Amino acid sequence: MPLIQLVIVLVVFGVILWAINTYIPMDGTIKKILNVVVILVVILFVLSAFGLLGSMQGIRVG
Template identity: 60%
Template sequence: MPLLNLIVILIVIGVLLWLVNTYIPMDSKIKSILNIVVVVAVVIWLLQVFGLLGSLNGITVG
């Protein structure tokens, strides 16, 4: 994945998270949980993109 695409995707995710935090009224605890979930998901995705984390296809939940 080219670096420019990666930067654009990160900017889009950041803007979407900012829009949700700014314009959707919700409890601060829920906002905190949402922010943590998004950040963790982006970090895991980045680790996969850079090849530092193996494929997660074999993991099943439930």
């Protein structure tokens, strides 16, 4: 994945998270949980994009 595409994806994630935190009213605890989950997903995505995590195709949920 080209670096510019990775930066664009990170900016889009940031704008979406900012919009959710700003414009959708919800309890502070739920916002914190949502922020942590989104940040963890972004970290996993970045590690996978740089090849440090390996292939995520073997991960099964459920």
